[in-house]
Amino acid sequence: xxxxxxxxxxxxxxxxxxxxxxxxxxxxxxxxxxxxxxxxxxxxxxxxxxxxxxxxxxxxxxxxxxxxxxxxxxxxxxxxxxxxxxxxxxxxxxxxxxxxxxxxxxxxxxxxx
Amino acid sequence: xxxxxxxxxxxxxxxxxxxxxxxxxxxxxxxxxxxxxxxxxxxxxxxxxxxxxxxxxxxxxxxxxxxxxxxxxxxxxxxxxxxxxxxxxxxxxxxxxxxxxxxxxxxxxxxxxxxxxxxxxxxxxxxxxxxxxxxxxxxxxxxxxxxxxxxxxxxxxxxxxxxxxxxxxxxxxxxxxxxxxxxxxxxxxxxxxxxxxxxxxxxxxxxxxxxxxxxxxxxxxxxxxxxxxxxxxxxxxxxxxxxxxxxxxxxxxxxxxxxxxxxxxxxxxxxxxxxxxxxxxxxxxxxxxxxxxxxxxxxxxxxxxxxxxxxxxxxxxxxxxxxxxxxxxxxxxxxxxxxxxxxxxxxxxxxxxxxxxxxxxxxxxxxxxxxxxxxxxxxxxxxxxxxxxxxxxxxxxxxxxxxxxxxxxxxxxxxxxxxxxxxxxxxxxxxxxxxxxx
Numbered sequence: 001x002x003x004x005x006x007x008x009x010x011x012x013x014x015x016x017x018x019x020x021x022x023x024x025x026x027x028x029x030x031x032x033x034x035x036x037x038x039x040x041x042x043x044x045x046x047x048x049x050x051x052x053x054x055x056x057x058x059x060x061x062x063x064x065x066x067x068x069x070x071x072x073x074x075x076x077x078x079x080x081x082x083x084x085x086x087x088x089x090x091x092x093x094x095x096x097x098x099x100x101x102x103x104x105x106x107x108x109x110x111x112x113x
Numbered sequence: 114x115x116x117x118x119x120x121x122x123x124x125x126x127x128x129x130x131x132x133x134x135x136x137x138x139x140x141x142x143x144x145x146x147x148x149x150x151x152x153x154x155x156x157x158x159x160x161x162x163x164x165x166x167x168x169x170x171x172x173x174x175x176x177x178x179x180x181x182x183x184x185x186x187x188x189x190x191x192x193x194x195x196x197x198x199x200x201x202x203x204x205x206x207x208x209x210x211x212x213x214x215x216x217x218x219x220x221x222x223x224x225x226x227x228x229x230x231x232x233x234x235x236x237x238x239x240x241x242x243x244x245x246x247x248x249x250x251x252x253x254x255x256x257x258x259x260x261x262x263x264x265x266x267x268x269x270x271x272x273x274x275x276x277x278x279x280x281x282x283x284x285x286x287x288x289x290x291x292x293x294x295x296x297x298x299x300x301x302x303x304x305x306x307x308x309x310x311x312x313x314x315x316x317x318x319x320x321x322x323x324x325x326x327x328x329x330x331x332x333x334x335x336x337x338x339x340x341x342x343x344x345x346x347x348x349x350x351x352x353x354x355x356x357x358x359x360x361x362x363x364x365x366x367x368x369x370x371x372x373x374x375x376x377x378x379x380x381x382x383x384x385x386x387x388x389x390x391x392x393x394x395x396x397x398x399x400x401x402x403x404x405x406x407x408x409x410x411x412x413x414x415x416x417x418x419x420x421x422x423x424x425x426x427x428x429x430x431x432x433x434x435x436x437x438x439x440x441x442x443x444x445x446x447x448x449x450x451x452x453x454x455x456x457x458x459x460x461x462x463x464x465x466x467x468x469x470x471x472x473x474x475x476x477x478x479x480x481x482x483x484x485x486x487x488x489x490x491x492x493x494x495x496x497x498x499x500x501x502x503x504x505x506x507x508x509x510x511x512x513x514x515x516x517x518x519x520x521x522x523x524x525x526x527x528x529x530x531x532x533x534x535x536x537x538x539x540x541x542x543x544x545x546x547x548x549x550x551x
Contacts, residue, residue: 007290007460008257014294014327016263016285032278059219066223070230070306073278103215 018075035076038068042084049091055103058095061088226307233304234279240320241282241299244442245274247452248297255460256295257288279305291467293327299442320442321407324459328434328466334413335471336479339390340380341399342408346439347378356414356432359486371396374403382482385475390465398458402451405444409459410437411466414483427497429490436463 042064049058065084072081249272252259259272263285274282283298301320303309338361340347351357360382367387368379373396381387390411399406415435420426438459445452471479517533520526 007255007464008288009290010257010288012290012293012329013258013267013288015287016261016294018263056215059216063219063223063226066226066230067306067308070226071278071303074276102209102213105214 032071035068035071035073038064038071039080039084042068042088046084046087046091049088049095053095053098055092055095058088058091061091064088229307229310230279230305233306233310236304237280237301238276238282240301240442240446241274244299244322244446244452245282245284247446247449248456251453251456252284252286252297255289255456256286259284259286261285261287274299279303291329291463293329295324295326298323298325301442322440322442322445324436324438324440326436326438326459326463328411328436328463330413330434334434334467335469335476336382336413336483337386337390337466337469337471338380338382338412338414339386339466340408340410340412341373341377341391342406342410342439344376344378346408347380350408350410351380353418354410354412355416355419356412357410358419360414360482367391374400377403382479383471383475385471386469389469389471390462392465395458395462398454402444402455402458405441405451405455406438407441408437408439409462411435411462425493425497426490427494429487436466 042061045057045061045064048054049061062085065081065088068084069081249259253272258267258270260274261267261270262275272284274284277283277298280301280303281298282301283296285294285296287294289295299320299322302313302318338356340350340357340361342350351361351363357380361380362382364379364381364384364387367381367384368377371379371387371391373379373391377399379387379391413434414432415437416430416432436459440455445455513529513533517526517529520529
């Protein structure tokens with residue numbers, strides 16, 4: 001025991017518990033729910049892109065995946081973000097493979113009408 | 114063998130038929146001279162080729178005329194030739210890049226977002242690292258372990274900052290007298306996210322550093338609840354924290370006596386706590402670093418934030434001795450000396466809260482108030498518990514009555530009814546206790 005004014009005590013160490021307990025995980029999510037929302041939104045948009053073949057949905061899914069990637073926590077596992085990227089990229093590729101014509105820009109339709 | 118012979122025989126007979134057709138026509142057409150279609154620029158060689166074929170095979174030249182005749186015959190009979198309809202096959206994207214304007218814009222947005230992500234991430238990391246490097250010497254003097262990630266062995270531990278996300282960093286320090294653990298967390302502006310950067314321009318929140326220290330509880334430590342800080346932030350925490358809200362109140366006179374900065378407020382459960390914590394040294398440091406220090410909260414009854422509106426605790430969470438400090442990184446990170454001074458002030462307050470001795474009646478008063486709060490809480494939750502039990506009882510009687518109504522067999526129904534009447538009679542009868550007299 002160092003008593004000469006040194007406050008350090010090696011016998012009173014309390015180890016850090018990583019965010020594995022669900023309570024901490026819940027707390028982390030409640031603090032910043034953005035990545036979770038963006039992930040769900042990305043999944044929905046890529047489903048729309050794949051099923052209903054709406055091109056702008058696929059592009060929005062890709063943007064949502066990027067936002068979710070930028071806000072991930074290191075404690076989250078990478079599978080979730082990789083799968084959301086793969087899903088959105090496949091939605092974009094599939095919708096252009098099926099019909100390679102471009103999205104008609106809204107400003108073109110406005111100018112014509 | 115029979116099959117083979119039969120097959121050959123069949124092949125020969127069809128051959129004959131095939132030529133039969135031509136033989137008739139051959140006899141007819143040879144008389145008339147077939148019009149020669151002389152195409153312009155057609156080399157004479159073609160003519161020579163026709164004679165050669167006529168002599169040897171005598172068949173080939175007629176065939177093209179025949180095909181033309183057949184085609185002319187077919188078209189005369191069918192309706193006039195339909196104009197060819199070209200299927201609407203979209204042109205391949207490599208052929209008209211220019212029309213992919215929307216896609217180009219989205220790709221540009223993604224590129225901008227990702228470059229901003231890289232820039233923002235490195236900026237956040239460098240700010241956090243420089244401030245951690247300023248704090249590290251003081252932390253290493255005070256703690257046996259700095260920057261614990263919970264897994265690596267203690268002897269191989271290198272003090273380092275943990276990256277929770279690209280905008281929050283933390284360091285867990287432990288191994289000190291009076292302190293179980295100290296959790297230092299830096300919450301920066303999310304520079305890596307373009308949307309957050311734009312939002313930051315409208316509602317600036319700034320980079321924050323919070324220190325959460327779990328203090329050691331022994332039976333000779335006196336109860337205290339104390340908070341001091343900048344008005345806006347302090348009143349926000351006062352509303353949010355359950356212990357501040359339940360025990361503490363604002364101490365205006367005390368704040369004026371210590372001539373703290375005008376925009377600061379002091380909260381405490383007793384005046385005596387304010388006088389013992391805010392000694393001149395502390396007040397001078399608070400005034401010196403008025404911008405960097407936002408809020409300091411020391412409490413022996415820390416139970417976290419109040420439950421959200423409408424919700425309430427059924428059981429009081431376990432109270433712990435706790436210290437919370439919120440610092441503004443924008444001012445803190447200017448020079449190493451101020452960082453050291455502020456950290457030493459925090460450790461000084463930790464030790465002071467541990468050694469603080471209240472007068473006898475102040476201590477009795479504090480203990481009584483905590484007891485009153487606990488009793489009031491139990492009374493409140495008792496009411497909840499009673500209401501819940503009442504609701505359960507009513508639910509059961511309703512179910513029994515429902516069962517009685519649904520019962521088809523008359524005999525069973527009578528028996529159930531009798532049982533029900535007996536139960537009701539028993540509930541109504543006065544409760545008497547039989548005492549045995551010896």
